Amino acid sequence: RKEVEQDPGPFNVPEGATVAFNCTYSNSASQSFFWYRQDCRKEPKLLMSVYSSGNEDGRFTAQLNRASQYISLLIRDSKLSDSATYLCAVTLYGQNFVFGPGTRLSVLP
Amino acid sequence: GAGVSQSPSNKVTEKGKDVELRCDPISGHTALYWYRQSLGQGLEFLIYFQGNSAPDKSGLPSDRFSAERTGGSVSTLTIQRTQQEDSAVYLCASSPGGEPQQYFGPGTRLTVT
Numbered sequence: 001r002k003e004v005e006q007d008p009g010p011f012n013v014p015e016g017a018t019v020a021f022n023c024t025y026s027n028s029a030s031q032s033f034f035w036y037r038q039d040c041r042k043e044p045k046l047l048m049s050v051y052s053s054g055n056e057d058g059r060f061t062a063q064l065n066r067a068s069q070y071i072s073l074l075i076r077d078s079k080l081s082d083s084a085t086y087l088c089a090v091t092l093y094g095q096n097f098v099f100g101p102g103t104r105l106s107v108l109p
Numbered sequence: 110g111a112g113v114s115q116s117p118s119n120k121v122t123e124k125g126k127d128v129e130l131r132c133d134p135i136s137g138h139t140a141l142y143w144y145r146q147s148l149g150q151g152l153e154f155l156i157y158f159q160g161n162s163a164p165d166k167s168g169l170p171s172d173r174f175s176a177e178r179t180g181g182s183v184s185t186l187t188i189q190r191t192q193q194e195d196s197a198v199y200l201c202a203s204s205p206g207g208e209p210q211q212y213f214g215p216g217t218r219l220t221v222t
Contacts, residue, residue: 032209043200043213044152087151091209096165097142101151 003027004090006100014108017078021103023088024070033064033071036087038102044087047073078107111135113214115201121220122191130186130217134203141184142202142211143176152200158184160206191221 006023013019025033033050048055050062050071061074071088085102114133122128134141143155154168158178169175173191178184188195198218202211 034210043215045213046210049210089211096157097154097209097211099144099152099154 003098004088004100006086006088006103008101008103010104010106012106012108013078015078015080017107018074018076019078019105020072020074021086021088021105022070022072023090023100023103024068025088025090025098026069027090027092028066028069030069030090030092032091033062034089034091035060035062035071035073036089036099038085038087040084044099047086075105078105080107080109083107113201113203113212115199115214115217117217118215119218119220121222124193124221125190127187127189128191128219130188130199130219132184132186132201132203132214134182134184134201135205135212136182137205138203138212139181139206140204140211141178142204143184143186144200144202145170145197146200146216147197155186155199188219191219193221195219196221 004025035047036044037047038044048057050064054063059076063072083106085104087102088100091097116131139160141158144152146152156176157165173189176186198216200216201214204211
């Protein structure tokens with residue numbers, strides 16, 4: 001079983017739709033969790049950290065479910081500019097970052 | 110402030126040649142990571158440096174790959190006797206001490222012909 005797994009997609013959604021991605025991790029001792037966004041042929045950029053209590057940043061909501069070992073990212077009112085690949089990342093003791101393979105999102109006009 | 114920089118941005122080399130890729134992390138960041146990303150694929154961890162500790166080399170795919178970090182700052186990834194399967198984007202990331210999130214450089218696109 002891979003350490004971090006994501007549905008590769010693509011998720012094709014219309015503008016204004018709500019879309020959610022999940023990311024599962026295998027190491028129950030994982031400590032920190034992140035969502036990164038990667039545009040085509042660009043480097044990944046940190047989108048948001050994921051906190052145990054869940055956190056929101058504008059249209060983006062991230063949640064952590066330690067019991068089931070997954071994190072989620074919800075995007076509301078999706079925009080064309082949200083089209084990208086979304087990578088989840090999991091760390092153990094602040095090092096040993098493991099990235100998921102990414103989920104590709106296409107927001108259609 | 111300045112972000113992570115990498116050079117060259119693109120490198121085309123012939124099979125069998127050696128290449129050196131450079132990474133300048135954000136000033137003051139103690140941790141530095143190298144990843145490889147093939148077209149349409151996820152990030153493959155290569156090596157991790159943290160301060161003066163011995164690097165975690167567990168992700169290096171073969172002994173043709175090596176990396177060093179001089180003075181706790183600039184890092185160089187060296188690939189000897191390049192093969193076509195080494196073609197990928199090589200990404201460097203740094204993170205500050207005490208904060209786990211990483212900041213990526215723009216990458217070096219390596220093409221081995």
